[in-house]
Amino acid sequence: MDQLNSNVNxxxxxxxxxxxxxxxxxxxxxxxxxxxxLKRRVQRIMALEKMDYMDLKNAVVNVEGFYNYFIQEITVNxxxxxxxxxxxxxxxxxxxxxxxxxxxxKIWSAGCATGEEVYSLSIVLKENNLTDKSFxxxxxxxxxxxxxxxxxxxxxxxxKNYTENFNIYNSNEEFSTYYTAMYDAAIINHxxxxxxxxxxxxxxxxxxxxxxxxxVCRNVLIYFDLELQKRVFTLFYESLCLFGFxxxxxxxxxxxxxxxxxxxxxNKTYNIYQKIK
Amino acid sequence: xxxxxxxxxxxxGSAGSYDLIIQILKALPAYFTCAIIVVIHRNSKYxxxxxxxxxxxxxxxxxxxxxxxxxxxxxxxxxxxxxxxxIEPNKTFSLDQSEPIQFSRPSIDxxxxxxxxxxxxxxSAFLLSGANQDGSNGIAHVLRNGGQAFVQNPAExxxxxxxxxxxxxxxxxxxxxxxxxxxxxxxxx
Ligand SMILES: C[S@@+](CC[C@H](N)C(=O)[O-])C[C@H]1O[C@@H](n2cnc3c(N)ncnc32)[C@H](O)[C@@H]1O
Numbered sequence: 001m002d003q004l005n006s007n008v009n010x011x012x013x014x015x016x017x018x019x020x021x022x023x024x025x026x027x028x029x030x031x032x033x034x035x036x037x038l039k040r041r042v043q044r045i046m047a048l049e050k051m052d053y054m055d056l057k058n059a060v061v062n063v064e065g066f067y068n069y070f071i072q073e074i075t076v077n078x079x080x081x082x083x084x085x086x087x088x089x090x091x092x093x094x095x096x097x098x099x100x101x102x103x104x105x106k107i108w109s110a111g112c113a114t115g116e117e118v119y120s121l122s123i124v125l126k127e128n129n130l131t132d133k134s135f136x137x138x139x140x141x142x143x144x145x146x147x148x149x150x151x152x153x154x155x156x157x158x159x160k161n162y163t164e165n166f167n168i169y170n171s172n173e174e175f176s177t178y179y180t181a182m183y184d185a186a187i188i189n190h191x192x193x194x195x196x197x198x199x200x201x202x203x204x205x206x207x208x209x210x211x212x213x214x215x216v217c218r219n220v221l222i223y224f225d226l227e228l229q230k231r232v233f234t235l236f237y238e239s240l241c242l243f244g245f246x247x248x249x250x251x252x253x254x255x256x257x258x259x260x261x262x263x264x265x266x267n268k269t270y271n272i273y274q275k276i277k
Numbered sequence: 278x279x280x281x282x283x284x285x286x287x288x289x290g291s292a293g294s295y296d297l298i299i300q301i302l303k304a305l306p307a308y309f310t311c312a313i314i315v316v317i318h319r320n321s322k323y324x325x326x327x328x329x330x331x332x333x334x335x336x337x338x339x340x341x342x343x344x345x346x347x348x349x350x351x352x353x354x355x356x357x358x359x360x361x362x363x364i365e366p367n368k369t370f371s372l373d374q375s376e377p378i379q380f381s382r383p384s385i386d387x388x389x390x391x392x393x394x395x396x397x398x399x400x401s402a403f404l405l406s407g408a409n410q411d412g413s414n415g416i417a418h419v420l421r422n423g424g425q426a427f428v429q430n431p432a433e434x435x436x437x438x439x440x441x442x443x444x445x446x447x448x449x450x451x452x453x454x455x456x457x458x459x460x461x462x463x464x465x466x
Binding site: 012034035036037040041044076078219222223225226229251252253256 | 363364365366376
């Protein structure tokens, strides 16, 4: 894997052609993705499949279902449970402490990948005794990762890292009480899967589908250019109730955008915002 | 755009490169029109705030590269730990958390290649001490795109794996003693 990327190279013009082609043969509009990251992902597919640029174009147009595979491979799906443990502590102290008086807490995890973020949220809700009045929607553009998310089964070798993260977030509980270990798998407990739904939603092209008290969209917007970010922030703004919260990744900020005027900063390091008008 | 850097100087280093990087930054003139981008390997779990402490200590514009941020003259940017640092065709930064390359994220190769793609012969690269093989492909890419590439003399590298490997793979890279490297940076404009 290591050397894969360096052997194949396409130009930015060729990338634009490919984006145009994808738009024509499928519903996928990649024009708002950051070009350099996308280019590297495309080169990676070419190396994996031992394709040159013409082969790739040919496959996108002529091989049935190839564009779905293409989307699966160009998206970066890395995630962890309790990624940035301090963020999850802040959810309790800054966000749920406020939302707990609301009759219902609807949460949208946008770009949830394989679901670790959703189950982490579910654990935090449970610890705050909020499970029964909350509902989490996990969405992603990639149908394959959503299948894993629905299963809620993760390789046991990843659990060591998740446990370390969890212990930073909460050193009083045992992370192992939240899953059952079976052979080399960790199966998330059933009571944590209540009140959640995973489904496909494309932030680049789909629209508002519900009203939320909390939207978590972490480590997704770094892959979007400012124009697509603007679309997504408008979508989030319109999907949030007044005084609802928006949580972004550590490197993702609202400051480059007009819409930031309608939010207040709750935490600058972890980019937690609250809609105030 | 006002203040946008037309030239970029890259510095890549791993184990054993930190002291030399400090000496380089100390040697810089008060004002320079290029941008300097530094990629060093460090653990993302222990995010050390070297940018802010160096910035106040050296009284220079030093920051961790910001996603979507412009690349400006007279600035020194560090790649944030845990991310690959990429350059967009419109000369802004973007961050990416795809797989580590050569076990590294940030990867020196990835940033060097990306800068070379966008800046071509307006990019120069320095590769310093390190204990792995990162950087060599990046050096090759910078050279292929018309830029200049310098590798620290392995005899002076605290860890010479990285510099030796890069030299073995890139016969057109120039081998430099520390003194020459520092002198180079003291005279940039
Ligand atoms: C790096 S993962 C982030 C996972 C999780 N939120 C976290 O922070 O750990 C980014 C996810 O965004 C998804 N994504 C990319 N483009 C998208 C789009 N247009 N709409 C929805 N999701 C998208 C990818 O498929 C991927 O699963």
